[in-house]
Amino acid sequence: MRYDVIVIGAGPAGLEAARAAREAGKTVLVIEREARAGGILKQCVHDGFGVIRYGEKLTGPEYAYRTLTAAKAAGAEIKTGTFVTKISKTADGFKVETTSRAGMASDESLSLILATGCRERTPRQVDIHGTRPAGVLTAGACQNFVNLKGLLPGKRVVILGSGDIGLIMARRLTLEGAEVIGVYEAKSTPSGLERNLRQCLDDFGIPLHLKHTVTDVYGQKRVEAVAVSAVDDNMTPVGEKTIVPCDLLVVSVGLIPENELHESLGLKTAPATKGIDVDQYMMSADVPGLYSVGNALHVHDLVDYVSESAATAGRDVGKRRERNLIKTETEGLQYVVPQYIDASALGEKTIFYMRSPKYYKKAVVRLYADGELKQTKRVTNVRPPEMLRIPFSFEAEDSVRIVLEEDGV
Numbered sequence: 001m002r003y004d005v006i007v008i009g010a011g012p013a014g015l016e017a018a019r020a021a022r023e024a025g026k027t028v029l030v031i032e033r034e035a036r037a038g039g040i041l042k043q044c045v046h047d048g049f050g051v052i053r054y055g056e057k058l059t060g061p062e063y064a065y066r067t068l069t070a071a072k073a074a075g076a077e078i079k080t081g082t083f084v085t086k087i088s089k090t091a092d093g094f095k096v097e098t099t100s101r102a103g104m105a106s107d108e109s110l111s112l113i114l115a116t117g118c119r120e121r122t123p124r125q126v127d128i129h130g131t132r133p134a135g136v137l138t139a140g141a142c143q144n145f146v147n148l149k150g151l152l153p154g155k156r157v158v159i160l161g162s163g164d165i166g167l168i169m170a171r172r173l174t175l176e177g178a179e180v181i182g183v184y185e186a187k188s189t190p191s192g193l194e195r196n197l198r199q200c201l202d203d204f205g206i207p208l209h210l211k212h213t214v215t216d217v218y219g220q221k222r223v224e225a226v227a228v229s230a231v232d233d234n235m236t237p238v239g240e241k242t243i244v245p246c247d248l249l250v251v252s253v254g255l256i257p258e259n260e261l262h263e264s265l266g267l268k269t270a271p272a273t274k275g276i277d278v279d280q281y282m283m284s285a286d287v288p289g290l291y292s293v294g295n296a297l298h299v300h301d302l303v304d305y306v307s308e309s310a311a312t313a314g315r316d317v318g319k320r321r322e323r324n325l326i327k328t329e330t331e332g333l334q335y336v337v338p339q340y341i342d343a344s345a346l347g348e349k350t351i352f353y354m355r356s357p358k359y360y361k362k363a364v365v366r367l368y369a370d371g372e373l374k375q376t377k378r379v380t381n382v383r384p385p386e387m388l389r390i391p392f393s394f395e396a397e398d399s400v401r402i403v404l405e406e407d408g409v
């Protein structure tokens with residue numbers, strides 16, 4: 001079949017992009033590999049989702065349900081149990097090849113939205129010596145066991161990494177009756193959101209050991225213990241190892257956008273975001289008509305902003321033919337999205353999503369266009385784990401630059 005737009009992935013990003021495109025009058029197909037739409041939120045049973053978007057604290061499944069209901073009500077066609085294996089360019093759009101129980105098939109569209117989410121870094125991507133017995137899980141896999149399958153994968157738990165999913169699982173496992181011995185973080189500062197540190201560790205008396213890592217796993221069939229050690233500023237273990245008996249090691253060491261599909265179009269992955277470079281409507285800077293949204297584009301800390309940027313893409317589908325792209329230059333930032341600005345289509349506001357490489361009590365973000373300072377925004381308590389979202393209003397013809405620096409310098 002042929003559609004105006006095909007969306008790959010029925011998580012909150014894909015569903016919201018589909019809703020917005022459908023409401024703009026486009027024919028839309030959403031393709032999802034899992035049996036049910038909703039993405040990773042199906043297993044996030046804790047609350048705290050949707051405070052910005054809906055003004056209420058929803059659980060992950062409730063947020064996913066609202067997004068799915070809205071996409072269906074708008075008339076988006078959703079195919080589940082269907083895995084996209086390949087995407088390619090055609091003369092006027094894209095071809096999407098899939099496999100499902102019904103066999104292999106393909107559909108075509110004028111525009112394509114990648115909403116494939118992110119995956120976790122695995123224990124194999126961090127250096128831990130020893131065996132790989134049962135009982136070494138990523139935080140997401142552990143969340144899946146506990147929340148979707150009703151299984152408790154361990155009773156004495158060590159958590160490596162202070163990412164949000166690890167913190168949330170520290171609380172979840174405690175509530176389910178397991179003993180969480182501690183969270184070990186190699187960096188000198190925690191990686192998770194401050195609210196998760198308070199609500200998931202402090203409220204349950206779970207210790208956070210900064211500048212510590214797990215160096216060894218012991219056990220043949222099942223984890224019996226791990227060794228933990230202090231690390232220096234280069235994260236190299238120093239000093240004595242302490243043996244901590246446990247039957248579960250949960251690894252929460254970061255998320256990476258899932259991006260094999262864009263690579264099949266020959267697109268490069270941006271080193272800082274691990275997604276593709278886009279303009280302010282989330283359209284690829286290199287392939288017109290291709291969009292990337294949600295965690296596939298860059299890892300967001302709040303699903304509310306996943307939905308926001310996905311809706312921006314959905315509304316834009318099929319609107320622009322010519323673009324005047326300007327690269328967003330940056331100073332003092334880890335990254336900024338969008339990496340390009342279509343100067344011919346600047347709206348009332350352009351939203352920039354960015355991360356700082358450093359901690360600041362007080363900082364200032366300045367936007368320069370065509371060499372002139374256009375807008376300034378003061379921000380407080382800036383932390384690398386927390387994304388900054390700043391709307392700027394400006395016009396530009398040939399240059400855009402965003403600078404983050406300490407306030408008052």
Ligand SMILES: Cc1cc2nc3c(=O)[nH]c(=O)nc-3n(C[C@H](O)[C@H](O)[C@H](O)COP(=O)(O)OP(=O)(O)OC[C@H]3O[C@@H](n4cnc5c(N)ncnc54)[C@H](O)[C@@H]3O)c2cc1C
Nearest residue numbers: 009011012013032033039040044084116117140294295303
């Ligand atoms: C394990 C885990 C736990 C998380 N917990 C939280 C949390 O507690 N709170 C929070 O705010 N955020 C959490 N996040 C971040 C969360 O991913 C975002 O908040 C939000 O779900 C991102 O939405 P998304 O639509 O971009 O991605 P997802 O929700 O991941 O949806 C992507 C969808 O694309 C589908 N897909 C991928 N590749 C293909 C393909 N080739 N063919 C067909 N379908 C495909 C996937 O099956 C999935 O349904 C978590 C992330 C992970 C990985």
